[in-house]
Amino acid sequence: MVTVIHPRMEDYERLALRWIDSAQKEYRDSHLMQALDFFPNMYNKNRDGIPQTDSDRAFWLVCQAAEILDKSIYETDDNAVILDLTATATTYLDEALQLDPHCYDAVRMRQILDIESHADYIEWLKSMSDEVKESCESIAKEAGMLPPDHMMGLSVFMRPYLRWLLNIAYEYYMCGHYRLALETCTLIMDLDNHDCLGARLLAAYVYVKLEDAEGLAGLIHMFNHEENAWFLPARCCMAYKQRRLEDAEQLLRELAFSCDLGGNILMRQEEIPPALFGYHLVFAPGTSDELFVAVSEAAVILAENGGDYLSPMGSWIAMNPVIAELASTNESEGTA
Template identity: 30%
Template sequence: MAFDPLQEDCQRLILQNMRRENISITDEAYVEHCLATYEGDPAPLVKTDRDRSFHLTARAAVLADYRVPFLTDETEADRQEDLAVGYLEEAVELDDRNWDARRMLAEIDAESTTGFVSYLSEHVGQVLEDAHAAADEARSPFERELAVELETRPYLRWLATLSSRLLIAGRYRASLEVAEQSLALAPTDPAGVRHTGMLSLAKLEADQDELRRFRRRHAVAYQAGSPLQRRHHLSEKRPDPWTLLAQLSAAWRAFDNAGARKLLGTLVRSCPNAAQALYQQMEFPEGLYSRVAVTPGSDDELILAISEATPLLQEGLGAPDNASFAVWIAEHEVVTDALDEKDRANARNYRAPRPSSEN
């Protein structure tokens, strides 16, 4: 469901070295040699400015998405953030067609979600043109298949980010349209944009039938991963939390108490500490490179889905003083009964109000 920056960096470097040395893409021994080299020290594989540009982007992605958000030392977090920004700035200097680096820097510098959405919308066509141009450098049909897969990824990440930020900005129809555009191009959905589409559809007050039709329309995305990625075995055995939250929202809006209770029970049973996650509704950092990789069926996956569902959780019914969807979930007996006294005490200490979406 998520892009691995280091894996992609390795794949790109291997492909570029094969081109330079006129090595067949089917030479497994050469691929194994390059893999071993990358795991030890990637430097020998980095030959050109373009190689180094994406290599720096991958390093920045690891820092920004997988290290900085989890550091408790603010001084060290600031240092790592500055290091990531430095990598990205150098990456753009080396290759001005590195749209991943440009997008990540633009988000760091953006003063508002609206401004960032405008930037993404303005450049989306150019990102696609550059992806096509890079893929056209392939020498053979087999190499072209791999090149298209790799070179399309920055565009898919661009669309996924645009769809996500449109959702945050309250432009739900536009968010859904961008998600559909991405899914039409890449039916296996390596960017996980189907989850944003599902949340946008729920914000458009889709009923259960419409949500089911969306899943059927994109069955390939829900059943299979990217050709260059392996799916986790749990992903085939359980509904994802984005779908469950969207369905729960639809049931709640329709006053389908029995259906909502059943869906909430499914969520509570979806991972080891689901009740705590549903009560606390903690924020999960937005991925700068792409949606952060989480294990299907894990607490992190549910926390990520809850965080991305903030526009749904902010909904209220009737009078302004009525409880929001977020409060209804947190205080429902299905959730509270699953918490013991220690859990409740810890949850109260850490639970914070849902922030308003930035427009």
């Protein structure tokens, strides 16, 4: 099962560390344990009252911006509201940068809002990459949170760097630089073997674009054939490209029945922009939302050679009788 780190979860983690730090100075032994027990309640009732640095406040603003840009904005059709929300999120990011110029999530997300050229954006990301790494390491060291080798994701202070790399990887993917995307995903997975950010999900799709069946199989094996909404479509699309249409059909059915709205999602193949915070939009694992996000991220595969329409593979999926029937059932059950 794959989980995507919700920005608030990371904020909770950061503040929990601060709380433990300050509690350790004040309390001892059983009193310490009691003090730690207070934390969840404190976070829920009075997050702002918890001891925190400017860097933590900046990150909290990033969380709020992310909630707007990666969620609220999709809950409305009203352009005026969208503009308003974007302006609010932009203000949050600007404030975050005032509080902490080294809040690299804010730096990155603020830059995305002003992208004019993806090629220039990639160059900018690359040029800053070493600085981001060094800065994160320095902060992690100061907090006593330098991660062990190949476990970079364990340290909350290193995750902005991993997210920076993931941003580079998916920009490469969307701009058609597949080997570079794969190299970057591989680097992330090497730095963080647990792959808390889900670089493996992007890597699966890159293997499909390169039509590297062996690579895809190796990746899935490396993650113990984890069940997630990316590996199955990747295998399905690979089978289609290899003209193993019966296998592709079988995998497509499995995918369609993997969640309540499978038919609907696979027929529509909607695409929405990736999350600014951590590429993968947040979803509840194992639900239709997970499949929706996975199919949206597969647009680079499904839209290939389609011009203004679905690609031949996208059409093959959408017009599959099982998909069509399931989609119609989804509609009539009112679950769409």
